[in-house]
Amino acid sequence: MSRLEAGGTREKILAAACELFGTHTYRAATMREIAERLGIAKPSLYHHFASKAEILDSLISTPIGELAAVIDAAAAERDPAEGRRRVLRGCIDVIVDHRDVMRLLLRDASVYSDDSTRVVARVVTTVDRAIELLAGPDADWRARLRAAQAFAAATDPISQFADAPDAELRDELFRGARAILDLA
Structure with a gap:
């Protein structure tokens, strides 16, 4: 074999x-x-795989699909505060579950090249949807800014803490992002 x-x-x-x-x-x-x-x-x-870009697309497809599902579920939530918490928690879960792939997106600028435009567009669209939900309906620029900061606080540090225990990392990422949004 x-x-x-x-x-x-x-x-x-x-x-x-x-x-x-x-x-x-x-x-x-x-x-x-x-x-x-x-x-x-x-x-x-x-x-x-026809190309390296197709490999990248396959690597990113699973976590991006999971993020999209989290965002869809949070968007269906009736209570806006609960929807925001679900976006944060769900996105953090996906990011932690797919640390290696997320590290590529967050730390490797060469991922953002001409041959990966389609992949990157999917990532950007998904992140924008998450930020919209975190900001809430009719949000002014300050609320959108805080939402973007909270999303970054919930996701970006994953590339720097590869050795942190999953459960503790999830809790700390959530705690920090929640503080930015002033969510109880």
């Missing part, structure tokens, strides 16, 4: 790519290096 047959080939490619992107940056990592890491020929890699 080959190294890739032991589990899902696509999942192993994604894991190797995420590791290489995190180590070398998205731009610097090559399809050849990903294939070598897995012990496969480069054409075999192209059988699963």
Whole structure:
């Protein structure tokens, strides 16, 4: 049995790519290096992914889809304060659950390139929706500013605290973002 047959080939490619992107940056990592890491020929890699941008899209799709679902659920909440708490908690859960991928988005500027425009647009749209919900209806610029600050406080530090225990990290991120929004 080959190294890739032991589990899902696509999942192993994604894991190797995420590791290489995190180590070398998205731009610097090559399809050849990903294939070598897995012990496969480069054409075999192209059988699963047409490009490095497609790999990035696949890496980001799961957490972005989960963030979108969190935002949809929070938008359906009748109580605006509870909806804001749900956005924060849910986004923090997704960010912590997908630390490696989120670290790429937050720490690797090469992810934001011409070949990843579609992926980045999905991220921006999702973040904008979260911030809208956090700001609330008919929010003035100050409320939108606080919402953006709270979202950043809830998500950005994930890339700097890789060794923090998940549960404690979730609580601290929530506590800080909630304070910015003055949510009880």
